[in-house]
Amino acid sequence: MTTSAAMESNPLWSPDGTKIAYKVAASGAYNLTEEYFLSVENGFDSPTVYVWQGPQSIQMSGWSPDGKMIAYTAETVSGTYGKDRVSYLAAVSDVSLSGTTALATRSAVISAATLGDR
Secondary structure, three states, rough: OOOOEEEEEEEEOOOOOOEEEEEEEOOOOOOOEEEEEEHHHHHHOOEEEEOOOOOOOOEEEEEOOOOOOOEEEEEEEEEEEOEEEEEEEEEEEEOOOOOOOEEOOEEEEEEEEEEEOO
């Protein structure tokens, strides 16, 4: 996707053809991916990369037909009383590209499940 040394995968064109959503494993761990967006509105010679300020470990994503929202599944890990809790969620969010950040200003969780210490 880019000249980054990080592992990049799963490119997904927006319906209007101006953006590509893709996964980046900046740490090198494939299960710790972040969602990035590449805007090619100004052509492929000067693409802009946006880092999404949303959930990490995105598993799958897909654009809405109008390209204004993205649906995704994610996995989050948090520690509670010294034990890891893994949460899986399915959500939908708008995508606002500004500066070098992709903001998820209106997100809605569709479903969530947490595996705890039981």
